[in-house]
Amino acid sequence: xxxxxxxxxxxxxxxxxxxxxxxxxxxxxxxxxxxxxxxxxxxxxxxxxxxxxxxxxxxxxxxxxxxxxxxxxxxxxxxxxxxxxxxxxxxxxxxxxxxxxxxxxxxxxxxxxxxxxxxxxxxxxxxxxxxxxxxxxxxxxxxxxxxxxxxxxxxxxxxxxxxxxxxxxxxxxxxxxxxxxxxxxxxxxxxxxxxxxxxxxxxxxxxxxxxxxxxxxxxxxxxxxxxxxxxxxxxxxxxxxxxxxxxxxxxxxxxxxxxxxxxxxxxxxxxxxxxxxxxxxxxxxxxxxxxxxxxxxxxxxxxxxxxxxxxxxxxxxxxxxxxxxxxxxxxxxxxxxxxxxxxxxxxx
DNA sequence: AAGGCGGGGAG
DNA sequence: CTCCCAGCCTT
Numbered sequence: 001x002x003x004x005x006x007x008x009x010x011x012x013x014x015x016x017x018x019x020x021x022x023x024x025x026x027x028x029x030x031x032x033x034x035x036x037x038x039x040x041x042x043x044x045x046x047x048x049x050x051x052x053x054x055x056x057x058x059x060x061x062x063x064x065x066x067x068x069x070x071x072x073x074x075x076x077x078x079x080x081x082x083x084x085x086x087x088x089x090x091x092x093x094x095x096x097x098x099x100x101x102x103x104x105x106x107x108x109x110x111x112x113x114x115x116x117x118x119x120x121x122x123x124x125x126x127x128x129x130x131x132x133x134x135x136x137x138x139x140x141x142x143x144x145x146x147x148x149x150x151x152x153x154x155x156x157x158x159x160x161x162x163x164x165x166x167x168x169x170x171x172x173x174x175x176x177x178x179x180x181x182x183x184x185x186x187x188x189x190x191x192x193x194x195x196x197x198x199x200x201x202x203x204x205x206x207x208x209x210x211x212x213x214x215x216x217x218x219x220x221x222x223x224x225x226x227x228x229x230x231x232x233x234x235x236x237x238x239x240x241x242x243x244x245x246x247x248x249x250x251x252x253x254x255x256x257x258x259x260x261x262x263x264x265x266x267x268x269x270x271x272x273x274x275x276x277x278x279x280x281x282x283x284x285x286x287x288x289x290x291x292x293x294x295x296x297x298x299x300x301x302x303x304x305x306x307x308x309x310x311x312x313x314x315x316x317x318x319x320x321x322x323x324x325x326x327x328x329x330x331x332x333x334x335x336x337x338x339x340x341x342x343x344x345x346x347x348x
Numbered sequence: 349a350a351g352g353c354g355g356g357g358a359g
Numbered sequence: 360c361t362c363c364c365a366g367c368c369t370t
Contacts, residue, residue: 117366135365192358
């Protein structure tokens with residue numbers, strides 16, 4: 001119990017002044033929690049401001065189009081979060097009269113809300129006694145109690161959830177949950193934790209056992225897949241081009257990109273241009289020029305994408321063609337946005 | 349139980 | 360380069 005009181009005490013004097021700490025509105029807490037999943041506070045903050053500005057209430061978010069929502073989310077990654085956010089907003093506005101479930105169990109039913117987020121909203125907004133377990137909590141508990149169970153296994157998840165629940169301050173779940181997370185983010189950091197000034201440094205088992213550097217234990221995941229993307233940037237006298245929306249499974253679901261031809265390996269320009277698939281895609285009376293000889297390397301968590309852009313000068317395009325100056329209305333991957341930022345049609 | 353899903357920052 | 364971030368969903 002001393003553990004919990006120390007954390008809360010530390011929190012009250014060290015907490016950051018974050019915008020979502022100014023409110024207990026479930027809509028804004030929900031918004032912040034979804035955005036901060038696997039995302040640093042500094043990275044999510046500008047997006048939070050933009051969303052609150054554009055969609056002050058769950059009804060505003062519900063009434064927006066998916067394209068608007070994805071566009072505002074562009075660059076934040078894990079785009080299923082934005083799609084689920086939008087779907088849940090429509091559900092709450094339409095089916096629940098805009099009122100969020102007021103407990104863990106009810107929140108857990110919502111799309112995009114898992115154990116962590118349901119616990120966070122329930123405790124922060126309604127002071128329900130449910131413990132959050134995020135990356136910070138894993139680290140703080142693993143170190144303080146010198147728990148060596150890998151955190152990314154079912155056994156580890158169960159063990160840490162139980163431990164977190166035991167340590168929860170039932171008198172103030174909201175403050176305690178935020179305290180342990182903030183403590184993990186600022187004091188008990190992944191690298192170079194501030195053990196010298198830590199209020200728990202006389203009782204931390206990992207510190208006593210010199211295991212700070214190896215805790216928490218996390219099993220490594222698989223290898224990185226290499227992919228070779230060839231984007232066809234159509235151009236013509238009408239200054240229009242083609243964009244396709246990605247559908248189905250895989251990365252960037254719902255986002256737009258230029259027509260894509262993926263190859264198993266890096267082809268030479270001659271090989272690429274002589275491929276039947278490519279000739280069919282660019283058409284008969286077109287000239288094709290490779291924009292970047294050196295592929296752009298775009299690194300994702302589990303994929304490395306080697307991207308080349310091919311400028312295709314062609315005649316009139318189909319009716320689905322988009323004016324070049326309208327591209328900015330479409331949500332696109334950062335890889336595409338970077339190209340657009342650098343590319344000037346006058347270069348051609 | 350394992351894999352997929354972004355992008356960026358720190359060390 | 361590796362690690363990891365206020366995780367969730369699907370298979």
